[in-house]
Amino acid sequence: MRYYLLSLLALSGAVTAWLPSERDLFGEQPNSVARSVSIGKGRSIKRFDSSYNKIRGVNLGSLFIIEPWMCADEWKSMGCDGTNSEFDCVLKLGQDAANAAFKKHWDTWITEQDLDRMKEYGLNTIRVPVGYWLVEDTVYADSEHFPQGGLEYLDRLAGWAASRNIYVILDLHGAPGAQEPNQPFTGQYAPSAGFFVSWQYDRAYKFLQTMTERIHKNNAYRTTGMIEVLNEPERNHPDLITTYYATAYDKIRETEENLNIPGAQQLTIQFMDQAWGAGNPRDVLQGKTGVAFDDHRYLKWAPIEQSKQSYLSTSCSDTFGDGDSKPIIVGEWSLAVDSNQEWNAGWDPTKEENKAFYTQWWAAQVQAYEKGLGWAFWSWKTQLGGDWRWSYSAAVDAGVIPKDPGQAAALAKC
Template sequence: MKFSLLSLLALGTAVQAWLPHERNLFGEQPSSRFSSSYNKIRGVNLGSLFIIEPWMASQEFASMGCGGQKSEFDCMLSLGQEAGNAAFQKHWDTYITEQDLNTMQQYGLNTIRVPVGYWMVEDTVYQDSEHFPKGGLKYLDRLAGWAADRNLYVVLDLHGAPGAQEPNQPFTGQYAPSAGFFHSWQYERAYKFLQVMTQRIHSNAAYRTTGMIEVLNEPERNHPDLITEFYATAYAKIRETEAQVNCPAESQLTIQFMDQGWGAGNPADVVGGKPNVAYDNHRYLKWDTSIEHSKSSYLATSCSDSFGYGGNTPLIVGEWSLAIKDELESTPEFDPNVESNKAFYTQWWAAQVQAYEKQLGWVYWSWKTQLGNDWRWSYKQAVEAGVIPKDPNQAAGIARCYG
């Protein structure tokens, strides 16, 4: 279906220009000594809303009848379509509420990143062999509207790709033994998802603050045609859809790609210089094998971190946390339940903020988890524990990054 320019204009603010600073979307944020810029993205991921990851939401998964299952695909196969649809729709209806978004605002956040699977567009799914819940779009529409009502910027992220872009990773929606995404026929299904969602964003007023679409989360490395074929064509398909709905150039979505630092190639090789492009870096020091895993090393590394190499700017650090190396998580030096450790985590949060705001900003992983008293993956819980301050502007005075 095509929409005329007049019909788009009738939606009022349904279509906007798409990096927040271009419209002063958040209002001017106080400058700090680590950045003189305004309108930094300060956000959280809504992990396990539309793609449940059992490691971080085990109680929720069990309550849905999915206990012991490795992924949404496995749970749906076990429950059957009808019962599975009912279980997931109840989850979508209750896991993130309007009160959550109110609390995000109270904590100084202005952005949500929403991970979704390709099966959100249901006719991309092979009904005879793929098992995913149905009915998610109306809940995504509702969430986008809630965000827009609060002037929260929305990044829509294709987190689960057809065939899975990483093996054995429930964040893809399935626990696939190998990455089956990297074929032209799978790319076609992802293009369809991206085009349908692009059209929806431009034609539905609920998405009036949804300004960025990420074409693929965390792809497996060593697939050269990811850049030359998928990234290049995904960009072209989104722009083609925008042309079909008569979207003016100044109102185009920002199209986001994992940056060169992810290790799966440099998207700038095919989209560098094109308008309205952004990059995504995921910075988890817990898995960095090049550093010493100590408090002083974590602080020094974050204080000196920089991004945007290979022409990959503007850049958002779209995932990060306060999690540390697995083997050290419960040691006395890092145990989150040891009161004296909280000062380190507060300073490390601030050091990461100052690093990531050298670029366009950051989106923490994640808003909420079900990991008991371990708040290192949950922004909400870390604030409640007094580890993260309610005002992100305090980071400048807490980081103490010198030199």
């Protein structure tokens, strides 16, 4: 998760490839519109209008890539206190002790009960940030230090989601060499972004191909329909588009062709949209099918007036999808506000009188993001005390977010 917002840009629409609406995955729900389709002899079945079956999801932040800022107690209990990233913690603890600490974390940070609560709260999708090191033979064993054994826990999570008809977006959040400097979300607090060279790209392709094959061969992944090739890359690397994005798409499709996967069952391949500022993926994707785009929208860092009215009006009128970035999902957003004001009396989340604003702003964002394919909030769970602005589950429990996201249009008052 990157600490600034892209410019607020223009929207668009069409749906392609293995998306939830293509399989009626979400079924009949409050936001569904069904039509009866005749199947002969006076019988009919329901088909749901895909424009109403929106992705309503959460990120499982700090499950497979821990960000210490959002779970300091967990980080300390694992013995990682004083380190900035998973790489640093494994180096500190040693491989065996680190493996034990991380396995305990994977067993407890997100449980089946969490997925049950997501369903109860009207959510239908999880975005799962992962690092390339889950595919362990991509790791340089002599110089890189990451926890081992995470892939079986990802398998388990995918199975839990599938058994509940929860759609899964798998997101390459931490790339070889790090795609951003000094960011724990890459899994390594690297002083510079080392990803943007051919041999690092090769390791990322191997990760993508291995996971593509696993998704298609392992029934646990039957509701995993989207793979994002890279989260929040550093800007000013032109070959990110011309080389990495173009080849990543081809490698995933090549793997599926070798497995004889029909087009309707192929993964949707997702890219950060042009508004992120690292180039326009459409430059190399014209004519390619089964693609989607990811937009991250944090008004906390936006170049707008930092006032409640400004937040509401900006979200109410928000448009996005510049550069033919469609179909599009807002893959990260939150209720966090300007750092200089976030604990002032008028913004303090612990004050009851401020909750109505946050409810309305949540709703304003939801109604905007559902102009596209939908959204995934950052994040499901945090350890930030009474500050629920980064935690969907805590915000619901605090009565700020309703259990039915379908209430957003009425609550937004746009």
